[in-house]
Amino acid sequence: MSDILEKIKTYKLEEVANRKAAVPLDEVEARAKAAPPTRGFAARLSDAAREGYGLIAEIKKASPSKGLIRADFDPPVLAEAYADGGATCLSVLTDGPSFQGDDSYLTAARSAVDLPALRKDFMYDTYQVAEARALHADCILIIMASVSDAQAQELEDAAFSWGMDALIEVHDAAELERATALKSPLMGINNRNLKTFETTLDTTRTLSKLVPTDRMIVCESGLNTPEELADMARYGARTFLIGESLMRQDDVAAATRTLLANPATGMM
Numbered sequence: 001m002s003d004i005l006e007k008i009k010t011y012k013l014e015e016v017a018n019r020k021a022a023v024p025l026d027e028v029e030a031r032a033k034a035a036p037p038t039r040g041f042a043a044r045l046s047d048a049a050r051e052g053y054g055l056i057a058e059i060k061k062a063s064p065s066k067g068l069i070r071a072d073f074d075p076p077v078l079a080e081a082y083a084d085g086g087a088t089c090l091s092v093l094t095d096g097p098s099f100q101g102d103d104s105y106l107t108a109a110r111s112a113v114d115l116p117a118l119r120k121d122f123m124y125d126t127y128q129v130a131e132a133r134a135l136h137a138d139c140i141l142i143i144m145a146s147v148s149d150a151q152a153q154e155l156e157d158a159a160f161s162w163g164m165d166a167l168i169e170v171h172d173a174a175e176l177e178r179a180t181a182l183k184s185p186l187m188g189i190n191n192r193n194l195k196t197f198e199t200t201l202d203t204t205r206t207l208s209k210l211v212p213t214d215r216m217i218v219c220e221s222g223l224n225t226p227e228e229l230a231d232m233a234r235y236g237a238r239t240f241l242i243g244e245s246l247m248r249q250d251d252v253a254a255a256t257r258t259l260l261a262n263p264a265t266g267m268m
């Protein structure tokens with residue numbers, strides 16, 4: 001049980017306990033109620049996927065597997081570049097210890113553009129869901145590898161009650177099966193194994209066949225080129241979550257535009 005996901009869970013539960021002691025739930029809820037309205041994360045993705053690709057573009061400074069990814073890191077500037085390049089939604093890492101993220105990055109990035117934003121963090125407690133909304137998030141992430149069925153249900157219910165969407169992330173057939181008990185239409189297939197960091201697009205090739213037709217596949221991680229997107233589209237993925245390969249570019253807007261050009265049509 002010494003995998004990275006377990007380590008993250010251990011410090012995250014401690015972080016949440018500390019935050020609860022510092023800022024009572026009432027106060028977080030008051031901030032969440034005062035937040036600007038949600039922008040419709042899932043709806044915008046499905047609209048985009050109807051005409052081409054839906055892209056969730058990730059604002060990510062560093063990762064535990066790659067270390068520092070981008071030194072020149074200004075979340076509002078990056079958000080504008082992504083919007084300019086045609087991204088549909090933003091994903092912003094708020095986890096500090098493993099990703100050098102910060103809560104303020106989410107609010108600042110979202111306020112620079114009119115795109116809906118995902119709070120990218122490791123969620124275990126509905127307190128974090130209220131926090132996400134208080135930071136103006138439009139969607140949360142639920143990682144099936146890291147939560148029980150009951151926790152996943154609780155987190156999803158909380159997200160919906162705040163008017164947010166939930167991206168349900170799976171990495172194997174058992175997690176996918178558990179995810180189908182939830183209501184969210186957003187089924188994220190993570191090509192990266194969060195326990196070992198091994199990344200292969202074969203994960204999407206295999207799991208896409210098991211996704212019920214009423215769910216939207218979000219193909220996540222390890223995507224670099226338009227050819228790879230077209231390949232994944234043949235397996236039914238029309239929406240993508242991409243961070244590192246775009247974060248490494250000098251001209252993020254141009255790179256985003258290139259990636260989204262000439263979307264594949266039709267399925268295998």
Ligand SMILES: O=P(O)(O)OC[C@@H](O)[C@@H](O)c1c[nH]c2ccccc12
Pocket residue numbers: 058060120121143169190220221222223241242243244245
């Ligand atoms: O940077 P990449 O390989 O394009 O991947 C983005 C995103 O999928 C990845 O950051 C991610 C997917 N699921 C996560 C869960 C937690 C933290 C990060 C992630």
